[in-house]
Amino acid sequence: MKLKGILDYDCTNYKKPTLTLMFPTCTFKCDWVNSARVCQNSSLVNEPDVEITKEKIWELYEGNPLTQGFCFQGLEPFDSIVDLYEIIDFIRIEKKCNDDIVIYTGYERDECKEDIEKLKKYPNIIIKWGRFIMN
Ligand code: SF4
Numbered sequence: 001m002k003l004k005g006i007l008d009y010d011c012t013n014y015k016k017p018t019l020t021l022m023f024p025t026c027t028f029k030c031d032w033v034n035s036a037r038v039c040q041n042s043s044l045v046n047e048p049d050v051e052i053t054k055e056k057i058w059e060l061y062e063g064n065p066l067t068q069g070f071c072f073q074g075l076e077p078f079d080s081i082v083d084l085y086e087i088i089d090f091i092r093i094e095k096k097c098n099d100d101i102v103i104y105t106g107y108e109r110d111e112c113k114e115d116i117e118k119l120k121k122y123p124n125i126i127i128k129w130g131r132f133i134m135n
Contacts, residue, residue: 001083002051004044004075008060009067014102018071019061021087024049026076030106030132040132041074054090069100078105078112085118092122102126 002024010020022044030038039045061067070091077084084103091097101124109116109129119125 001054001087002049002080004047004049006050006052006057006060008064010071013071013073013104014069014100016068016100017066018069018100018102019057019064019067020071020073021057021077022073023075023077023080023084025079026074026106027079038132038134044075054087057087058090058095069102071102071104073104074106076106077103078107078115081115088119088122088125098124100124100126102128104128106131 004022004024006022007018007020010018013020022041026039026041028039030040061070072084072087088101091099091101101122103125105112105127107129108131119127
């Protein structure tokens, strides 16, 4: 899958240490056109993409005894929906791992009704909804 980056030990995004994936695209719905400053991930936009397999992501997670969950964040995880489902399914079904999965999205709940229904089959998915609002 394509990403902007990966942190194999991240203590800044969740109450537990996570392995964090930075998704590669966004439609910049938080008003990027009018002012670059309203996208909190603007520094990532021009970073090169990296390719990584779900097996390698799992290897990094399993190999770190300190991490206790996964964080999926910006740019925008829901704009890479095929990869998002694939990695969640791999963790939950193939690896039988129910550790916390936290998704930070700039979408509102009512913009993702179909995706919410699909994600409901997996336990323990935590989603932080809504546009980034400065201050
Ligand atoms: S959803 Fe995230 S990456 Fe997209 S415009 Fe908003 S802050 Fe930036």
